Amino acid sequence: MISETRIMLEFADDPAQKTLETYRKNGGYQALEKALKEMKPGEVTEEVLKSGLRGRGGAGFPCGRKWQFVPKTDKPKYLAINADESEPGTCKDRQIMELDPHQLIEGALLTCYAIGAETAYIYVRGEYPHSIGALENAIEEARAAGIVGKKILGTKFRCDVWVHSGAGAYICGEETALLTSLEGNRGYPRLRPPFPAVEGLWGCPTVINNVETIACVTHIIKRGGDWFAGLGCEGSTGTRLFCVSGHVQKPGVYEFECGKFTLRELLEDFCGGTLSGRPIKGVMPGGSSMPVLLPEELDCQFDIDSVAKTGSSLGSGAIMVFDDSVSILDAALNVAEFYSHESCGQCTPCREGSDWVRKILKKFKDGNGTQRDWDVLWSVTDNMDGTTICALAEALVWPTQSYLKKYEAEFKAAMKSEAGATA
Amino acid sequence: MSAKAAREGKFSKELHATIEDLMTRYPQKKAALIPAMHLIQKEREGWFSRETIRDTAELFAVSDAHVQGVVGFYDMFHADPVGRHVVRLCKTLSCMLRGADALKDHICEKYDVEPGGTTDDGTFTFKRFECLGHCTTAPMMLVDEEKYEELTPSKIDAVLGGLS
Numbered sequence: 001m002i003s004e005t006r007i008m009l010e011f012a013d014d015p016a017q018k019t020l021e022t023y024r025k026n027g028g029y030q031a032l033e034k035a036l037k038e039m040k041p042g043e044v045t046e047e048v049l050k051s052g053l054r055g056r057g058g059a060g061f062p063c064g065r066k067w068q069f070v071p072k073t074d075k076p077k078y079l080a081i082n083a084d085e086s087e088p089g090t091c092k093d094r095q096i097m098e099l100d101p102h103q104l105i106e107g108a109l110l111t112c113y114a115i116g117a118e119t120a121y122i123y124v125r126g127e128y129p130h131s132i133g134a135l136e137n138a139i140e141e142a143r144a145a146g147i148v149g150k151k152i153l154g155t156k157f158r159c160d161v162w163v164h165s166g167a168g169a170y171i172c173g174e175e176t177a178l179l180t181s182l183e184g185n186r187g188y189p190r191l192r193p194p195f196p197a198v199e200g201l202w203g204c205p206t207v208i209n210n211v212e213t214i215a216c217v218t219h220i221i222k223r224g225g226d227w228f229a230g231l232g233c234e235g236s237t238g239t240r241l242f243c244v245s246g247h248v249q250k251p252g253v254y255e256f257e258c259g260k261f262t263l264r265e266l267l268e269d270f271c272g273g274t275l276s277g278r279p280i281k282g283v284m285p286g287g288s289s290m291p292v293l294l295p296e297e298l299d300c301q302f303d304i305d306s307v308a309k310t311g312s313s314l315g316s317g318a319i320m321v322f323d324d325s326v327s328i329l330d331a332a333l334n335v336a337e338f339y340s341h342e343s344c345g346q347c348t349p350c351r352e353g354s355d356w357v358r359k360i361l362k363k364f365k366d367g368n369g370t371q372r373d374w375d376v377l378w379s380v381t382d383n384m385d386g387t388t389i390c391a392l393a394e395a396l397v398w399p400t401q402s403y404l405k406k407y408e409a410e411f412k413a414a415m416k417s418e419a420g421a422t423a
Numbered sequence: 424m425s426a427k428a429a430r431e432g433k434f435s436k437e438l439h440a441t442i443e444d445l446m447t448r449y450p451q452k453k454a455a456l457i458p459a460m461h462l463i464q465k466e467r468e469g470w471f472s473r474e475t476i477r478d479t480a481e482l483f484a485v486s487d488a489h490v491q492g493v494v495g496f497y498d499m500f501h502a503d504p505v506g507r508h509v510v511r512l513c514k515t516l517s518c519m520l521r522g523a524d525a526l527k528d529h530i531c532e533k534y535d536v537e538p539g540g541t542t543d544d545g546t547f548t549f550k551r552f553e554c555l556g557h558c559t560t561a562p563m564m565l566v567d568e569e570k571y572e573e574l575t576p577s578k579i580d581a582v583l584g585g586l587s
Contacts, residue, residue: 076450088515088554126461126499127555128510129568147583168566170553184483186454186496202450244518245558252559290515318558321451322520338553344496389453 002261002270005231007239008215009255012099018134019159020141031222032106035113036155039221043417044114048217050225052237055084057115057173057210058316060304068362069197070115070205076367078206079112079120080182080196081214082174084166086125088338089318092241093211094255097131100215101138103163105165107214109152110221114158115207120415122211123178126167133173135163170342172315174390175208177344188346189390212241232261236303236314236354242266247275258303258314267321274323278302281357282406286315288335289395289404311400329414332400333361339396347388353380354396361400370416377404425427428435438466442482456483456493460500469509470501485555498552505548506541508586511565514551528564529576534583546586 001100006012015269016022023029035044049064070077081104085093104360108120111226124132139161142148142415150158164182171177172187181187181202216238228238236258245251249272256266263285267273282292285302291312300306307314360377364368381401384393399407404411434442442459446452450463460471460479468477470496482485501509512530514523527538530549532540541548547566557563560572564579571582 085556086554089517089558091556091558093472094556110584126497127565129565130492130570160448164454165461166497167457167461167493167500167554169496181453181457182454184453185489186492243559245561246520259485273568283511320517320520320558326520330519331516334514338548350517359460368498 002256002265002410003218004255005257006255007219007231008096008103008212008241009253009294010102012095015391017100017393018102018138018162020079020102020145020147022137023100027222028104029153031218032109033153035221036153037111041114042111044221047225048114048220049221051216051228051295052225052235052383053216053220053228054236054304055210056240056317057215058087058289058313060314060397062207063064063213065198066209067111067115067207069195070207073205075204076119077115077117078110078201079115080175080178080201080202080206080208081108081119081120081211082173082178082208083122083123083124083128083131083211084170084178085211086170086173087289087316087318087340088335089243089284089287089320090244090316091119091243091245092126092253092317094131095241096211097128098134101134102142103215103218104135104139104211105142105148107216107218108346109148109159110217111207111214113157113207115205117207118158119162121182121201123164123166123182125172132163132165135392139163142279145174147163157357169344170338171344171390171392173386174267174392178208179206184220186344188344189392191389202348213225214398230299232257233301233303235259235305240317244271244321245318247323247326249273249275252344256302259301259306261300261302263302263307264298266319268287269300269320274321276323278325278329280324281322281326282328282331283318284399286313286319288320288338288399289391289397291350292406294406327365327412328403329361329365332403333358333365335399336396339392343392347393349384349387350393350396351387351392355382356380357384357396357400364411364414367414367416370417373409374404374415385386426509428535430557433482434463434466438462453483453485456485457497459483460490462498469505470503498550501548504541506548506568508547509550509565510583511552511555513553513555513561513563514555515554517554518562521561523562526574526579527578530579530583533580547583560564 011017053063054060084242169187170179181382196206280295304314336358342359343350343354345351360373381397385397445455476490480490536549538551562574563572
């Protein structure tokens with residue numbers, strides 16, 4: 001039987017954990033004290049490298065290596081924490097910010113110390129007023145206690161942490177769009193290189209990490225990189241937050257060690273199977289931008305590399321389940337509506353393509369799809385893939401093509417016959 | 424902050440002071456634009472008129488077109504007048520799977536309002552929003568800054584019926 005290993009959520013059930021007093025009583029800010037008084041910045045990075053921590057936002061990039069890309073320069077350096085949690089199905093960072101915000105602030109300070117930054121911005125999506133409020137209260141308390149600001153914990157280290165509110169745009173979770181937005185603009189992604197670690201906010205080196213990644217840093221410094229590396233499995237060390245939603249008996253945000261269970265065990269044993277008791281029809285294993293898995297594909301171990309072998313991805317850790325009462329035409333259209341609405345409009349293949357895909361899927365849903373539409377769907381999505389500045393186009397292409405491939409019969413059955421063609 | 428805008432008192436004194444404080448958090452004051460626009464929108468009856476766009480642009484020393492572009496880009500800023508409250512019902516996959524479409528129909532019929540529209544008495548503007556990040560407690564809605572989860576038609580009525 002699968003059970004949770006709670007590290008980030010260890011104290012999440014205690015409403016007082018939000019306060020500085022309780023956070024400290026439970027061992028909070030010990031990692032910061034240890035780092036500032038006993039470790040050099042490079043040793044903090046070494047510890048994170050040793051832990052094997054990979055980014056929790058979706059791409060899974062090794063965290064310590066990202067920090068090492070920051071060049072030695074006299075320019076100011078910044079940390080931007082990505083709390084623009086917008087990938088459909090994902091609601092994990094909210095748990096950290098609202099239930100235990102100090103672990104994020106502590107991680108932010110540790111990261112700034114490691115990379116030589118004196119300012120961290122936490123970019124929180126505007127639709128999270130509760131997260132913004134919880135973080136602002138926590139930062140205020142930490143500032144009053146000499147933990148944020150100048151001479152932190154009586155040392156020479158100074159660092160400010162600010163909450164920055166977004167205003168409702170999925171694309172701002174894309175790291176370069178986040179920077180453009182934070183500077184006060186429409187959230188347009190930027191071409192790379194230069195990478196943000198070299199040229200980010202205001203042309204200065206900027207490290208961008210997800211909320212959960214930064215929260216992990218706190219625990220890594222507190223208990224050691226080796227301890228963290230001993231949890232989970234190779235390639236997916238530590239614990240991860242998973243959001244299970246859709247047609248399951250027990251939806252929720254859970255913390256697990258990766259590689260210790262299969263997706264089927266998670267859904268059928270831990271989450272109690274489908275809500276209706278009907279068979280599972282499909283599972284999106286890592287947010288709506290990832291290819292769907294069929295019921296017969298659920299026996300893979302649930303870690304980054306094993307899920308990648310199925311052709312899908314663990315993504316942001318958001319698992320969305322639908323039973324066989326769902327029409328794939330409805331699901332595909334819902335996903336296409338999302339990405340076409342959220343396309344920033346810079347790149348023609350994404351701006352025009354996402355809308356085109358949405359319109360054709362609407363035709364299928366209305367029973368008016370044809371063989372020609374089917375062919376166009378494939379060619380439009382093929383031409384969106386890899387032809388844009390950021391990955392939003394792929395975020396529509398990957399799930400859509402997976403629906404077309406894996407539920408072809410359902411699309412074909414919904415097709416209208418054309419003159420001179422057979423349906 | 425533009426001295427002229429401050430002198431003419433385009434916005435309330437308190438708002439000016441708050442925005443000035445926000446600007447100090449960044450090496451370039453323009454970065455405070457989006458956080459400040461939330462506050463400006465609140466003070467200006469929930470939307471950005473041409474006048475509010477102009478005042479905002481002046482305060483930040485950017486063009487009117489820049490502010491207008493920001494208003495148009497972000498879903499939480501409104502380019503048209505809104506009701507006294509804004510109701511945002513999530514429409515994305517997890518909420519859809521848990522019945523959000525039927526809830527939309529319920530709101531439209533019971534309160535005689537279309538998505539994007541405002542009730543005749545001006546009580547609320549109804550928006551269908553893309554993923555609001557409460558997928559494990561779907562379906563959900565935000566009413567102004569308050570959230571309501573695991574919605575049913577009767578839960579919705581209890582909330583919307585109490586708005587004034």
